Amino acid sequence: MADTAIGYKEDSKSVQKIDGETFIQEDVHAKAGDVILDLGCGTGELSATLAKLVGSEGKVVGVDPDKERILLAQKSHTKIPNLSFQEGSDSNFPGIGFETYDMIFCNLVLHWIPNKQRVFDNMYKALKQGGKIAMQYGDHFPLFTLQAYKILNPENEARICEMVTHEPRAKMEKYCTSAGFTILKSCDCELQFAFESTDGLLKWLRSVTHGVFDLSLVTEDRLQKYLALYSDKDGKPCLDFRGASEHSTHSRLMAVKDVATVAE
Numbered sequence: 001m002a003d004t005a006i007g008y009k010e011d012s013k014s015v016q017k018i019d020g021e022t023f024i025q026e027d028v029h030a031k032a033g034d035v036i037l038d039l040g041c042g043t044g045e046l047s048a049t050l051a052k053l054v055g056s057e058g059k060v061v062g063v064d065p066d067k068e069r070i071l072l073a074q075k076s077h078t079k080i081p082n083l084s085f086q087e088g089s090d091s092n093f094p095g096i097g098f099e100t101y102d103m104i105f106c107n108l109v110l111h112w113i114p115n116k117q118r119v120f121d122n123m124y125k126a127l128k129q130g131g132k133i134a135m136q137y138g139d140h141f142p143l144f145t146l147q148a149y150k151i152l153n154p155e156n157e158a159r160i161c162e163m164v165t166h167e168p169r170a171k172m173e174k175y176c177t178s179a180g181f182t183i184l185k186s187c188d189c190e191l192q193f194a195f196e197s198t199d200g201l202l203k204w205l206r207s208v209t210h211g212v213f214d215l216s217l218v219t220e221d222r223l224q225k226y227l228a229l230y231s232d233k234d235g236k237p238c239l240d241f242r243g244a245s246e247h248s249t250h251s252r253l254m255a256v257k258d259v260a261t262v263a264e
């Protein structure tokens, strides 16, 4: 749906974009001249950040199975010559099967993909020797989202929960090393889940679930019940979930195809 793609572009600014940019600054270390695949690029905001970092000698290709998000990414970033977008997925992207990329960036996507071993195997084959993966992923639903699905959208709760498959960090590390990678860093990190308004949170829930979280099912009664869980002592909604591991912990994983060739 085009409107949920537009919603994702707007609503993800406060969480995925800020958080992804922090990840890029802290751990990704994209270099001038790098050729990067942004796997599961959404509407391409972070692909554009990476394209600036790799400069005119480098190139970024963003791939996502959501056609509307790709169309919006293509429309929004026409002025960046070293950036392109294409509909695709973890098992169907440009350069798959060939040693094409210096880096594969994958922000908050892995938990959306059921067959995780296949993702790591495909990424491994598509990287040059010395190429790296840089990933952030969820290993559990943040509690405030689970409560929202249960209280605000009970009709769609099961469907939403089935959309993603979380697995623990130890299992992700196993998939990664089984594919042949050497892990450089694997750690927990905190996502910046903070919403300025109830409306902002509801719209975000809608767009991250590709529209399955249905705003029309959020009755006033349901909303009051939900907000009672997250209100301050004066009864004012407090939708800043930072600093609480049950709400905001995700994981980061950096790995390399052949550690011997990496010059730090």
Ligand SMILES: C[S@@+](CC[C@H](N)C(=O)[O-])C[C@H]1O[C@@H](n2cnc3c(N)ncnc32)[C@H](O)[C@@H]1O
Residues within 6 Å of the ligand: 012, 016, 017, 020, 039, 040, 041, 042, 043, 046, 063, 064, 065, 066, 069, 088, 089, 090, 091, 106, 107, 108, 109, 112, 113, 208
């Ligand atoms: C939470 S969004 C993250 C988007 C973007 N990386 C960002 O940080 O804003 C997850 C994205 O993964 C995409 N996705 C789902 N299944 C995928 C698959 N099998 N291969 C690649 N991407 C997938 C979704 O369409 C969605 O755009």
